[in-house]
Amino acid sequence: MTRRMVIAILVLLVFGAVRMPFEAELEKEHKAAYFHGAKLDLSLREKIGQMGFLAALSGFRAFVADVLWIHAHVLWERTEWGAMKVDFDAVTSLQPRCVLFWSQAAWHMGFNASVAAFEDPKQPREALRLKAQHEYFKLGEDYLLHGIENNPDVYNLYADLALLYEMKFKDHCKAAEYYARTAAFKNAPVFYHRFQYYELAQCPGHEREAYEALLKLYKEGENERLPTLLKWLGILQEKLNVPADQKIYIPPAPNP
Amino acid sequence: MTAAAPIATKHKIFSPARVTAIASNTLLELVRLKVFYFLLLFALLIIGSSFFTSKFTFQEQFQVLKDVSLGAMSIFTWLLGVLATAMLLPKDIEDRTLYTILAKPVPRFEYLLGKFLGVLLLLFVAISLMTGVFLVILYARQQDALANAARLVPAQALQEQLADIRAATFNKNLLPGIVIIYLKSALCAALTLLLSTFASSSIFTIIMSVIVYLIGHIQAIAREAYLASQTTTALTKAFLAIVALLIPDLNSLTLVDDIVVGNAISTVLFVKTASLGLTYIGIYFLVGYFVFSAKEL
Numbered sequence: 001m002t003r004r005m006v007i008a009i010l011v012l013l014v015f016g017a018v019r020m021p022f023e024a025e026l027e028k029e030h031k032a033a034y035f036h037g038a039k040l041d042l043s044l045r046e047k048i049g050q051m052g053f054l055a056a057l058s059g060f061r062a063f064v065a066d067v068l069w070i071h072a073h074v075l076w077e078r079t080e081w082g083a084m085k086v087d088f089d090a091v092t093s094l095q096p097r098c099v100l101f102w103s104q105a106a107w108h109m110g111f112n113a114s115v116a117a118f119e120d121p122k123q124p125r126e127a128l129r130l131k132a133q134h135e136y137f138k139l140g141e142d143y144l145l146h147g148i149e150n151n152p153d154v155y156n157l158y159a160d161l162a163l164l165y166e167m168k169f170k171d172h173c174k175a176a177e178y179y180a181r182t183a184a185f186k187n188a189p190v191f192y193h194r195f196q197y198y199e200l201a202q203c204p205g206h207e208r209e210a211y212e213a214l215l216k217l218y219k220e221g222e223n224e225r226l227p228t229l230l231k232w233l234g235i236l237q238e239k240l241n242v243p244a245d246q247k248i249y250i251p252p253a254p255n256p
Numbered sequence: 257m258t259a260a261a262p263i264a265t266k267h268k269i270f271s272p273a274r275v276t277a278i279a280s281n282t283l284l285e286l287v288r289l290k291v292f293y294f295l296l297l298f299a300l301l302i303i304g305s306s307f308f309t310s311k312f313t314f315q316e317q318f319q320v321l322k323d324v325s326l327g328a329m330s331i332f333t334w335l336l337g338v339l340a341t342a343m344l345l346p347k348d349i350e351d352r353t354l355y356t357i358l359a360k361p362v363p364r365f366e367y368l369l370g371k372f373l374g375v376l377l378l379l380f381v382a383i384s385l386m387t388g389v390f391l392v393i394l395y396a397r398q399q400d401a402l403a404n405a406a407r408l409v410p411a412q413a414l415q416e417q418l419a420d421i422r423a424a425t426f427n428k429n430l431l432p433g434i435v436i437i438y439l440k441s442a443l444c445a446a447l448t449l450l451l452s453t454f455a456s457s458s459i460f461t462i463i464m465s466v467i468v469y470l471i472g473h474i475q476a477i478a479r480e481a482y483l484a485s486q487t488t489t490a491l492t493k494a495f496l497a498i499v500a501l502l503i504p505d506l507n508s509l510t511l512v513d514d515i516v517v518g519n520a521i522s523t524v525l526f527v528k529t530a531s532l533g534l535t536y537i538g539i540y541f542l543v544g545y546f547v548f549s550a551k552e553l
Contacts (some may be wrong), residue, residue, distance in 0.1 A: 004550045005454055008543045009502075015539050016501025019532070023505050024483060026528055027476055033525055035514045036476075036507060059473050059506065062513040063327035066320045070308050098517040100315050189416075 037096045037150055047090040056094055065094040069101065081113040085139065092143065099154050102147030110140020110164050137168045155185035159192060162199070172202035176210075193217075194229055201232045211236040218248060267361050274362055275370045282374025283381075286340055291378070292385070294332050299389050301328050306397070314401045318424045321397060322516045325390040326433065330512065333383055333441035334469065340378060341448040342461040344371050345548075354553060364549050368449070372541060375445050383438050398425040432526045433515035439533035440509040444469060446537045447504065450544035453551060472506030475499060504536050 030036050038061055045053040048064060056064045072087035088105035095101055114136035123129050144161040151157060162178035165171045179196035182188050194217065200210035214233050217224040234251035236242075305324040309317045348354035348371075357367055401421045409417045448465045455461040478499040508529060515521060521529075 004547055008450075008454075008547050011543055011546070012539075013501045019505075019535070020479060020483070020500060022532070023476075023508060024479060026508055026532060027505075029525055029528070030508065030511070033522065034519050035511055035521075037514070054470075057473050058470055059330060059510040059513075060327050062323040062516055066323045069316070069320070073312065095513065095517060097514050097519055098319070100319055100517075104316075 034097055034151075034153075039093050039096070044090060044093050047086055048094075061094045065091045065098070065101070068094070076108060076112075079116060081109075081116065081136075084108060084113070088143070092146070096147075096150040099147065099151055099156050102143050102151070102157055103160050106140040106143035106147070106160060106164065109136050109143060110168055114140070114168065137164070140164050140168070155182050155188040155192075158182040158185075159188070162195070166199060172199045173204075173206070176200040176203050176206070194224070194226070198228060198232055201236055207236055207239055211240055211242075215248060269363070270366065275366050275373065278357070278362075278367060278370025279373035279377060282344070282371050283377045286374065286378045291336060291340065292382070294336070295382075295385055295389065298328055298332060298386055299393075302390065302393055314421055315424045317397065317401075318394070319516070321394060322430075323513075325386075325394075326437065326512045326516055329383060329386050329390070329434065330437050330440070332386065333379055333437060334444050336382055337375065337379055337441040337445035338448050338462060338465045338469075340375050341372075341445045342452055342458045342465065344375065344449070345452050346458045349553065358553070365545055368545050368548055369541075372446070372449055375449075376442055379438060379441050379445065383434065383441070387434055394425055398422070401425075427515075427518060429515045429519070429521050432521050433512040436509055436511050436526075436529060436533070439530055439537070440506065443504060443506070443509065443533055443536045443540070446540035446544070450540045450547070453544045453547040468503055469506065471499065472504050473510065474507070475503045475505045476507050478503075479505065505532075509533055 027036070038056075040053070040056055040061070044056075048056065048068065052064050052068075055061075068087045068091045072084050072091065075084045075087065088101070088108070091101050092098075092105060114133045117132035117136055118129050120129055120132070123132070141161070141164060144157050144164065147157045148161065158178050159182040162175045162182060165178060166175035176196050176199035179192050179199055183193040183196055197210050197213045197217070200206045200213070203210070210232070214229055214236065217229060218233060230249055230251070233249045237247050237249070302321060302325045305320055306317070309320045312320070345354070348357075354367075358364065398421060402418060405414065405417045405421060444465065447468060448461060451464050451468075452458075452461040455464065478496045482493065482496040482500045509532070511519075511521060511529065
């Protein structure tokens with residue numbers, strides 16, 4: 001019996017040696033297909049505790065991520081922004097391929113927490129409130145940039161980042177860049193290709209480029225001649241001093 | 257009048273009928289142990305998860321529902337596979353059923369195969385039932401969300417919203433994900449069977465199986481370190497080699513976490529992953545038989 005057990009262990013060792021290169025190759029293929037992207041390191045262990053970490057290591061990381069997500073929601077109801085960030089960091093580390101988690105984490109930090117920081121009644125100094133607000137914008141940006149690193153094949157996070165640059169940072173050049181990257185995805189909604197030029201129109205030095213792009217869209221037909229596009233055509237015509245005979249769009253006269 | 261001579265039938269070396277008989281009996285025994293009560297727990301768990309997510313967006317609700325359901329499927333099938341397999345041989349020895357069977361012209365290979373197939377059948381029935389419950393609840397939640405959207409969303413944005421809801425519920429990769437869960441639980445069952453052939457008690461088998469399960473999920477780290485020769489000490493290298501060579505890489509069969517969030521699994525990748533799982537099952541079973549065939553009972 002002992003001899004048999006020794007042979008059995010030897011067979012398992014040989015099997016291990018045979019499968020090892022195949023498994024290493026399969027692991028590479030899994031990673032290339034965006035599987036197993038979670039970073040289960042010691043910093044995560046500190047955030048989620050020993051049991052959570054053990055569960056995540058045992059193949060139940062999605063489950064642990066959901067529990068933390070629900071916890072983050074509870075914290076949101078109590079507006080505990082700092083604690084929310086700790087949960088969001090853990091959740092996005094556990095499930096880096098979940099676009100929803102990156103997007104919502106960025107939204108909470110960039111749009112909700114930033115407003116709360118700016119309107120903080122406990123902080124009388126406006127400069128400090130503005131600083132805190134900007135820090136939350138940056139946190140939102142960080143989530144989206146890391147989200148894009150982990151999900152370069154999904155358009156949603158590019159669009160979210162463009163919106164953050166547009167609405168919060170008021171950086172229209174970067175917003176135009178990220179709307180353009182969103183529009184490059186075949187499955188992205190069609191309005192993003194217009195959004196990139198609306199933002200480009202507000203990016204200093206790129207007005208001519210934006211005007212020509214919007215003009216091209218205008219010439220494509222009625223479907224593209226939407227109120228915002230017409231508005232920006234009118235503004236750019238004036239800004240670029242387009243001669244009256246070359247103006248393709250004449251904005252209606254304001255009501256008296 | 258002469259008595260009819262008994263018809264001499266040739267004993268087959270391998271009989272699928274005998275294996276089927278043992279497998280169906282094993283399944284019946286396990287079913288009689290009321291193992292399917294866990295389904296009630298499963299249903300309660302996934303319905304209960306809805307209460308925690310009622311304030312969430314529909315994407316979040318579906319995400320949690322899928323994560324909880326597939327996570328619960330993984331846990332239940334793994335537990336079922338390990339516990340059912342760990343008690344197969346000790347229970348038969350204790351009940352003396354093993355001696356009754358092996359006293360007949362039933363080879364040990366057929367006995368072990370029949371027992372193992374019984375467990376695989378049990379796992380198949382269990383995962384099929386859980387999948388059924390999961391799909392019904394997911395469909396009901398989808399219909400609920402669609403009805404709410406039709407009621408609340410303005411007409412111009414309705415089609416887009418309905419498409420979003422449909423995309424957030426079912427995706428074609430869910431089924432391959434569930435097949436991989438099944439294979440993983442079957443692998444754990446095969447490993448437990450192997451352990452039980454030389455283990456002295458069920459408790460030992462279960463504990464060893466749980467330990468291997470935990471290490472199996474981080475085996476890839478040991479393999480990478482071993483292959484990259486990151487370490488210089490012979491002792492560490494030997495330890496890494498033993499872990500990498502003896503412990504199965506269970507992480508390679510843990511794809512469902514990423515599938516739930518929309519990761520697509522190509523047919524080639526699915527076939528490769530499933531083949532790896534099936535090879536493990538085959539090898540563990542054969543090695544288990546090799547040990548069992550010479551075991552003194």
